[in-house]
Amino acid sequence: GAVVSQHPSWVICKSGTSVKIECRSLDFQATTMFWYRQFPKQSLMLMATSNEGSKATYEQGVEKDKFLINHASLTLSTLTVTSAHPEDSSFYICSASRQLAGGLSTDTQYFGPGTRLTVL
Amino acid sequence: AQSVTQLDSHVSVSEGTPVLLRCNYSSSYSPSLFWYVQHPNKGLQLLLKYTSAATLVKGINGFEAEFKKSETSFHLTKPSAHMSDAAEYFCVVKMNNNAGNMLTFGGGTRLMVKP
Numbered sequence: 001g002a003v004v005s006q007h008p009s010w011v012i013c014k015s016g017t018s019v020k021i022e023c024r025s026l027d028f029q030a031t032t033m034f035w036y037r038q039f040p041k042q043s044l045m046l047m048a049t050s051n052e053g054s055k056a057t058y059e060q061g062v063e064k065d066k067f068l069i070n071h072a073s074l075t076l077s078t079l080t081v082t083s084a085h086p087e088d089s090s091f092y093i094c095s096a097s098r099q100l101a102g103g104l105s106t107d108t109q110y111f112g113p114g115t116r117l118t119v120l
Numbered sequence: 121a122q123s124v125t126q127l128d129s130h131v132s133v134s135e136g137t138p139v140l141l142r143c144n145y146s147s148s149y150s151p152s153l154f155w156y157v158q159h160p161n162k163g164l165q166l167l168l169k170y171t172s173a174a175t176l177v178k179g180i181n182g183f184e185a186e187f188k189k190s191e192t193s194f195h196l197t198k199p200s201a202h203m204s205d206a207a208e209y210f211c212v213v214k215m216n217n218n219a220g221n222m223l224t225f226g227g228g229t230r231l232m233v234k235p
Contacts, residue, residue: 004163034223043210043225044164093164095223108154109223113163 003027004096006112013084014120021079021115023094029074030096034109035067038091050077084119091116122147124213124226132232139198141229143185143211146192153194154212154223155185164210170194181205206233 003026013019023033032051036044048069050056056069066088068080077096081088095109127142145151155167168179175187185196194211211226 043228045225046222049222095164108166108169110166111156111164 002098002108002110004030004094004110004112006092006094006115008115009113010116010118012118012120015085016083018080018082019084019117021081021092021094021117023077023079023096023112025075025096025098025110028096028098030077030098031074032097033071033077034095034097035069035077035079036093036095038093038114040091044093047079081117084117086119089117089119122151122213122215122224124211124224126209126211126226126229128229129227130230130232132234133201134234135203136200139183139196139201139205139231141196141209141211141231143194143196143226144192145194145211145213147213147215149215152214153185153187154214155179155183155194155196156210156212158208158210158228160207167196167209201231201233203233203235206231 005024005026007022011019034049035047037047038044046059047062048056048058050069050071052071052074058064066082071077091114093114095111097109123146125144133139153170156164157167158164167183168177168185170177170187178184183196183198185194187194209229212223214223
């Protein structure tokens with residue numbers, strides 16, 4: 001149990017276009033979903049935290065108009081990279097916390113396999 | 121504030137020898153601590169976690185880690201390395217202060233296993 005999927009796994013786009021990445025919790029309801037960015041040979045950097053039905057909370061330095069996050073249901077969050085440029089090329093990873101009774105969430109985050117974005 | 125330091129960016133061991141990946145943390149609150157493994161082109165997989173129960177935590181694939189509050193450490197060990205253990209390992213801390221589920225990642229340690 002606790003499987004998180006991402007789609008697409010790899011996307012190549014032209015500079016100036018927008019790209020949407022989906023993150024789904026397949027067998028559980030996710031109170032909270034997180035979006036990370038990972039540069040080659042580096043650790044994960046948290047970009048934003050999203051709770052179902054509310055606005056995402058962005059980390060310092062992350063442009064919210066550039067990286068649009070929507071968390072419309074307890075099993076789906078989307079990240080849209082608007083007007084992508086080559087410097088946005090990166091590995092984007094989402095994670096989800098499982099919802100428990102009483103609205104709490106688990107300690108553990110379950111990670112998706114990541115989406116590699118290449119902007120030409 | 122919380123932070124995580126993985127003291128070695130690269131560790132190389134021979135197959136069959138012990139593995140030690142070091143991690144130190146700082147946290148203003150009682151932390152939860154995790155080790156994740158990332159194989160090439162694959163997602164992060166949880167190895168083990170500490171959440172204020174037993175200080176010696178056993179995880180998958182023969183790994184274990186010991187929480188030492190006095191040393192603010194959470195080192196990952198395995199008695200005998202296998203070739204399939206070669207991967208990137210991340211030590212992660214979460215503060216238990218009702219501020220949500222934000223994780224802070226260490227810089228990662230790349231484990232190489234020689235035949």
